[in-house]
Every structure is written in C-alpha cells, then in structure tokens.
Amino acid sequence: MIYEQLPDEWKDWLALTPIERFRESEKIFANYLAMGGTLDPDPDPTSPFYAPDEWRPGIAHGRAGLRLLRRGAG
Amino acid sequence: MGGQACVFYGAAQVSKDIDLVLLADAANYERLLTAMRALDARRIAVPPFDVPALERGHAVHFRCSAAGVEELRVDVMVRLRDLPPFDVLWDRRTSFADDTGITFDLLCIPDLVQAKKTQRSRDWPVIDLLVNIHYRENAAVPRPDWIEFWLLECRSPELLVELIRRFPTEARTLSPRRPLLAAAQSLDRDALAAALDAEVRVEMAKDRTYWEPLKRELEAMRLAEARGNRP
Numbered sequence: 001m002i003y004e005q006l007p008d009e010w011k012d013w014l015a016l017t018p019i020e021r022f023r024e025s026e027k028i029f030a031n032y033l034a035m036g037g038t039l040d041p042d043p044d045p046t047s048p049f050y051a052p053d054e055w056r057p058g059i060a061h062g063r064a065g066l067r068l069l070r071r072g073a074g
Numbered sequence: 075m076g077g078q079a080c081v082f083y084g085a086a087q088v089s090k091d092i093d094l095v096l097l098a099d100a101a102n103y104e105r106l107l108t109a110m111r112a113l114d115a116r117r118i119a120v121p122p123f124d125v126p127a128l129e130r131g132h133a134v135h136f137r138c139s140a141a142g143v144e145e146l147r148v149d150v151m152v153r154l155r156d157l158p159p160f161d162v163l164w165d166r167r168t169s170f171a172d173d174t175g176i177t178f179d180l181l182c183i184p185d186l187v188q189a190k191k192t193q194r195s196r197d198w199p200v201i202d203l204l205v206n207i208h209y210r211e212n213a214a215v216p217r218p219d220w221i222e223f224w225l226l227e228c229r230s231p232e233l234l235v236e237l238i239r240r241f242p243t244e245a246r247t248l249s250p251r252r253p254l255l256a257a258a259q260s261l262d263r264d265a266l267a268a269a270l271d272a273e274v275r276v277e278m279a280k281d282r283t284y285w286e287p288l289k290r291e292l293e294a295m296r297l298a299e300a301r302g303n304r305p
Binding site for chain 1: 078081082083084087088089090091119133135144145146147149170171172173178192193194195196199202203206207210230232233281285288289292
C-alpha cells in the first residue's frame with residue numbers, strides 16, 4: 001500500500017518522530033494491558049516457532065474475572 | 075529488530091514482544107543472562123539457552139515475570155536467514171536516542187525487510203509498508219544503494235511502476251536479479267499484483283526450506299525435554 005492510500009490515522013502516525021512513535025506505542029500498550037490484553041503471542045501456525053502444545057489458550061479477553069459472553073461472527 | 079523496530083520506523087503501532095539479535099560472544103551471553111535475571115525471565119519452549127543452537131539459527135524464547143513486565147516475551151537470535159553476520163548488521167544499524175540519553179539500536183530498514191521475509195503471511199504487509207516509508211522519506215535524495223533496495227524489495231504495484239519509470243537504467247541492470255522489473259510495465263495492475271504474490275510464495279518456500287531441519291531439531295528437543303520431565 002503506498003502512502004497516499006494509507007488511512008489518515010496512519011499518516012498521523014508516520015508524521016511522528018521515531019522516538020515519539022515509541023512513546024505513543026508504550027501508551028497504546030499500557031491501555032491494551034489495562035483493558036485486559038495479554039502479552040501471550042497470538043497463535044501463529046505459520047511461524048516456525050509455533051508449537052500447539054506450548055500455546056496457552058488464556059482467558060477470555062486476557063484478564064481473570066472476564067468471561068466470554070458472546071463471540072462475533074467470523 | 076522485529077516488531078519494536080517496526081514501531082520506530084512507523085510500520086507498526088505496537089508489538090507484543092521484544093526480538094533481539096545479538097553478538098555471539100561469551101561475555102555478551104553473560105550480559106544477556108544477567109539482564110534476563112533482572113527481568114525475572116525464564117526460558118520457555120525449546121531450544122534451551124545453548125550457544126551452538128543459537129549459532130545454527132535457532133531462537134531462544136524467554137518470558138519475564140518481574141514487576142512491570144509480567145508475561146513479556148523476549149526472543150533472542152544470533153543468526154538470521156540470508157543476512158550477514160552480526161558485526162555487519164551492527165555497522166549498518168540505525169540508532170535513535172531519546173532525551174534521557176537512552177539509545178535504541180535497530181536493524182536498518184533494508185536488513186529488517188530481509189529479516190521479515192518469512193513464511194508468515196502477516197510479515198509481508200509490514201515489508202510493503204517499510205519499503206514505502208523508506209522511499210517516501212528518502213525519495214528526494216536517492217542514493218544508489220537505496221534505489222537498488224527500493225527496486226528489489228518494493229511490493230506495491232503502484233510504487234513498483236513509479237520506481238521503474240523513475241530509475242529505468244537501474245531497473246534494467248537489476249532485472250536479472252528480479253525478473254519482474256523487466257515485465258512490470260507490460261502488466262496491468264491485477265497481473266502485477268499476482269506476480270508480486272508469486273514472488274512472496276517463492277520467498278515463503280525458501281524460508282520453510284531453511285527452517286525445515288531446524289524444526290526437526292526443535293521437535294527432537296521437545297521430545298527429549300518431555301521425556302526428561304516425565305516422572
């Protein structure tokens with residue numbers, strides 16, 4: 001995808017300096033963790049490092065106390 | 075290297091882990107293990123932290139449990155497929171410093187693109203974006219090595235056509251290494267996109283071939299560990 005085809009949000013991201021991107025990424029990540037995100041890598045059967053028995057299925061939305069009520073289609 | 079480097083360059087917004095490539099050197103391994111102990115990191119999965127295994131191209135995986143980095147995964151490699159030894163990568167690195175004096179040393183974009191040429195589908199859009207970002211940032215003052223990098227690694231049909239029009243002599247010179255450079259202008263957009271996809275499939279197959287013996291070794295290590303852990 002060439003630059004002109006990128007969404008505005010991504011153009012704003014590219015307008016930051018590398019260090020600003022790193023700091024913003026830290027904030028995004030903190031929010032992700034605060035919302036119950038998990039640091040476990042997503043299972044990726046196409047990765048040479050993928051071993052099904054070593055992947056931990058985890059908790060719904062990654063946080064104890066949250067349970068999956070409804071899973072969207074697809 | 076990896077996702078964190080992509081964040082700095084703008085091709086990703088977050089990465090869930092940290093990938094490190096390091097100099098294969100005894101003192102350096104000791105520094106790494108000291109850092110891993112400080113992060114309360116334990117090795118997960120196979121292989122074990124084994125210098126010969128690292129030098130054969132394996133990655134060693136750690137998971138941290140120190141406060142503030144709980145569950146963070148750190149992957150360590152010393153050798154990357156089709157990339158030169160560490161000292162060459164180090165000489166070509168890109169370094170950024172923040173205002174507190176911390177320096178971040180990253181694979182340069184061309185090396186990162188090469189490292190991202192994997193069998194994983196999700197790495198290829200990142201390559202596309204990295205090349206586009208590099209071109210956009212340097213198009214006004216193109217260097218010969220950058221022109222070569224753009225022409226050999228560009229994955230966007232539109233940008234590829236633009237590059238061939240802008241640098242026709244270089245495209246002709248490089249076409250034996252990338253035959254698509256000779257054919258691109260006679261193809262419509264869909265055909266060009268299909269040809270680019272075919273190139274990706276070839277690279278994915280190369281990566282699978284590279285990993286095949288290493289995966290067999292990993293499987294043997296898993297079995298050996300499972301036997302060792304059996305009560």
